[in-house]
């Protein structure tokens with residue numbers, strides 16, 4: 333998939349989608365015959381929501397209990413956290429995980445942060461009691477799908493997402509995709525966009541960590557002409573994405589002022605360009621991603637509750653690659669085919685064992701670049717790998733670095749992301765080496781201290797050892 337420049341080069345717009353030949357839609361790959369399996373019912377038996385009940389089975393996405401409107405089991409209880417508990421069915425048992433709350437969670441009156449339940453237990457959170465019942469029933473989904481559009485993954489956790497993705501593709505509901513960097517949030521957003529009726533519209537990306545706050549407003553909302561060439565009218569991403577999807581990457585980095593403006597736009601389906609009082613109707617589907625825990629951001633007043641509620645029409649969470657090693661081989665073969673341009677180049681089977689054991693801190697992005705390097709340079713020794721790829725403390729000639737980064741990238745967007753990441757890492761290194769104290773660095777760089785912290789976090793993420801050999 334390529335990219336074309338919009339009027340605002342701060343937002344990215346993808347070309348119309350070309351489906352991959354081996355990419356069935358999840359909705360096309362499910363079993364026709366019902367599959368029976370373990371299923372759990374959770375029923376509130378005491379508290380102000382007594383009588384409410386929900387079901388969860390082995391084919392369901394994880395389910396949440398708490399006071400937030402986005403929880404499947406929602407309770408009105410002052411002693412319960414917004415997202416208090418997470419449930420999922422694993423190996424025939426119901427796994428419960430407390431997500432952090434002062435009041436705690438009690439299973440059969442014993443405090444528990446994590447528990448594997450079999451049915452028959454009573455969970456207490458705050459003043460609310462929940463009975464757990466076990467049954468055998470028809471499972472929601474047991475499809476053998478290996479991908480959802482171009483989004484590849486066959487592990488149980490990923491396949492569980494596909495039915496929800498198919499439903500989300502058919503709707504206009506806003507969506508939050510959560511996950512560590514490189515887990516595939518943008519790829520999944522794109523796959524959902526391409527599987528729905530907006531597929532023929534644009535997919536526009538605004539990365540909230542790639543721009544200083546002042547430019548983000550311009551990138552999102554555009555600007556009216558102020559009469560000079562330098563201040564010509566600019567169409568923002570909201571307008572560029574008309575009829576399609578606007579993907580806001582790292583929405584948690586938006587400052588509160590922009591969050592309020594975004595909320596207003598979403599509630600009214602109208603936006604105002606910077607410097608204009610005229611409202612313009614917008615027709616976009618919004619998907620946002622975040623590596624931050626937005627529940628925590630809301631409870632610590634860094635993210636607007638109202639915006640969170642509007643965005644969290646649905647939430648999907650992508651686990652890190654280290655928690656779904658079943659996906660590594662499939663993804664590795666997928667990237668190998670792409671990076672070798674489908675040439676009949678033998679897949680490096682001998683490295684699979686090492687890859688499965690490796691922790692992949694950079695997640696799927698790191699796996700993809702590892703395969704790209706191997707496809708370009710072949711297998712190399714650890715020493716060579718360090719010399720070629722880990723030349724990160726001594727800046728090599730600029731064109732060498734760019735060539736390497738480009739060669740290791742799958743697409744223009746990927747290449748640009750890598751180059752920006754490398755630039756940011758070096759810029760932070762330079763700033764830290766030449767200016768003592770955060771105030772001096774803020775003043776020298778012209779960046780806000782908040783944005784500097786974002787860049788520093790990204791720079792830390794970028795310094796990782798390559799498992800190419």
Ligand SMILES: Nc1ncnc2c1ncn2[C@@H]1O[C@H](COP(=O)(O)OP(=O)(O)OP(=O)(O)O)[C@@H](O)[C@H]1O
Nearest residue numbers: 482483484512513514515516517518519696697700
């Ligand atoms: N499941 C997947 N199937 C195919 N490609 C994937 C998948 N997950 C990630 N990728 C590839 O890995 C790279 C990083 O993915 P992506 O940009 O979607 O991650 P992200 O979570 O949005 O990252 P960030 O948080 O840094 O923005 C891209 O090249 C993408 O094509």
